[in-house]
Amino acid sequence: MEVALIQFNTAGKKYYFSTNHLDLNAEDHVVVETIRGMEIGKVSSLKEIENQDITQEIKPILRKATQQDINDYQENLQLAKYVFEYTKELVIQMGLEMKIVEASYTLDRKKLLISFEAEERIDFRELVRSLSQQYQTRIELRQIGPRDAAKIIGGIGPCGLMLCCSTFIGEFDTISIKMAKNQNLSLNPQKISGVCGKLLCCIKYEDDVYSELKEKMPDVSQIIQTQEGKAKVVNINILGQKVQVKYLEDERYEWLELDQINL
Numbered sequence: 181m182e183v184a185l186i187q188f189n190t191a192g193k194k195y196y197f198s199t200n201h202l203d204l205n206a207e208d209h210v211v212v213e214t215i216r217g218m219e220i221g222k223v224s225s226l227k228e229i230e231n232q233d234i235t236q237e238i239k240p241i242l243r244k245a246t247q248q249d250i251n252d253y254q255e256n257l258q259l260a261k262y263v264f265e266y267t268k269e270l271v272i273q274m275g276l277e278m279k280i281v282e283a284s285y286t287l288d289r290k291k292l293l294i295s296f297e298a299e300e301r302i303d304f305r306e307l308v309r310s311l312s313q314q315y316q317t318r319i320e321l322r323q324i325g326p327r328d329a330a331k332i333i334g335g336i337g338p339c340g341l342m343l344c345c346s347t348f349i350g351e352f353d354t355i356s357i358k359m360a361k362n363q364n365l366s367l368n369p370q371k372i373s374g375v376c377g378k379l380l381c382c383i384k385y386e387d388d389v390y391s392e393l394k395e396k397m398p399d400v401s402q403i404i405q406t407q408e409g410k411a412k413v414v415n416i417n418i419l420g421q422k423v424q425v426k427y428l429e430d431e432r433y434e435w436l437e438l439d440q441i442n443l
Contacts, residue, residue, distance in 0.1 A: 182228055183238060186212060186221035191331065193350050194224050200240035209245035216293060216320075217286030220245050220253045249287065256285040263315065267294055270310055278302050281329045291318045297329045327352055330376035337374060344381050355379040359387045362394065364418060393418050398443055403428075405442040 184204055185194040197212050204210070208223045245253075264283040271278055278298040285292055292315055296302075304321050311319045324332075327345065334346040345352070360372050360383055374380045394416075398404050402413045404425065411425035414433070424435050 181231060181234070181238070182226060184210070184226050184241060185224040186210065186241075187224045187350075188214075188219055188221045191346055191348050191350060195221075196238050198238050198240040199226065200242075202241055202244060204241070204244070209250065211242045211245050211249055211287065213239060213242060217291045218242075218288045220249060220287055252287060256287065256289065260284050263292060263294070263311075266314070267307075267311065270307055274307060276302055276304065276307065278304070279329075281324060282332050289317060291320055293320045293322065295322050295324050295328075295332065297326065298323055326376040327378055330374065335375050337380075338371075339382075343375065345376075349381060353381070353384045355381060355383050359383045362387060363390045364416070390418055393421065396421070396438060398423060398441070402443075406436060407440060411441075 182199045183196045184199050186197050187194045195214075197210075202210075204223055204226060206223050206225055209220055210223060212219060212221055260283045263285075264280060267283060268280045271280060277300065278296045280294065280296050282295040283292065292311065294311070296304075302323070308319045308321060330343060331345040331349075335343050337343050355378070357367070357379065360367060360379070363383070363386065365372055365383070372380055372383065397416050397418065398413045400413050400416060403410055404413060404423075405411075406425060406427075409427060409429050411427045411434075413423050414426050415424035417423070417435075421438050422435050423438070423441065424433060425441075426433050
């Protein structure tokens with residue numbers, strides 16, 4: 181079976197769909213039916229998979245996007261901007277403790293999807309009723325976390341570059357404080373947290389390299405043998421593959437290469 185990887189927004193997750201025997205190329209826009217409704221996506225790549233490798237239903241692509249589909253999509257984007265502002269005003273009027281992050285229509289406008297961020301569970305039934313009366317379509321509100329909100333909104337990271345999550349990360353990896361410790365990073369939350377308030381995604385990028393390099397190095401406080409006698413490891417430079425030692429005999433400090441010590 182020939183399948184296409186379809187992406188619905190920049191840095192978004194990619195999903196498999198059957199090409200449905202359509203003549204497709206990468207970058208083509210197509211119309212598909214998702215759990216959200218009818219949507220336009222872009223073909224990221226094409227591949228052949230064996231039937232025995234299929235473990236779940238793969239929906240077919242409905243059609244190549246027509247010019248009318250593209251026009252409808254662009255119009256929906258503009259309409260969603262007004263929905264976004266109107267919904268924010270309603271939230272303020274109703275005194276709801278929630279932050280509206282995004283509003284979007286399905287291609288056929290049978291559903292209006294609104295994403296929001298909130299620290300606690302919100303009773304938004306009155307909000308849904310008001311929106312349904314205003315827009316005469318099905319309303320779906322979806323609560324998202326701070327990482328997903330940052331991905332949608334975008335911004336500048338502490339490195340000065342556009343956020344990784346909004347430019348190329350399709351799916352979020354699990355990031356742990358153990359990774360920060362593994363790389364000898366400052367554990368100050370302000371220095372290792374992103375604009376979402378969660379641990380920086382980039383902590384994951386080099387963690388495997390640090391883990392591999394650390395296997396060759398002694399631990400801090402370990403007593404090792406050097407060419408000038410026994411010494412205590414007081415610091416390590418993982419990427420530089422060097423260790424700082426304090427000699428037990430005269431309490432001198434010195435940086436040494438790994439080939440200058442015996443573990």
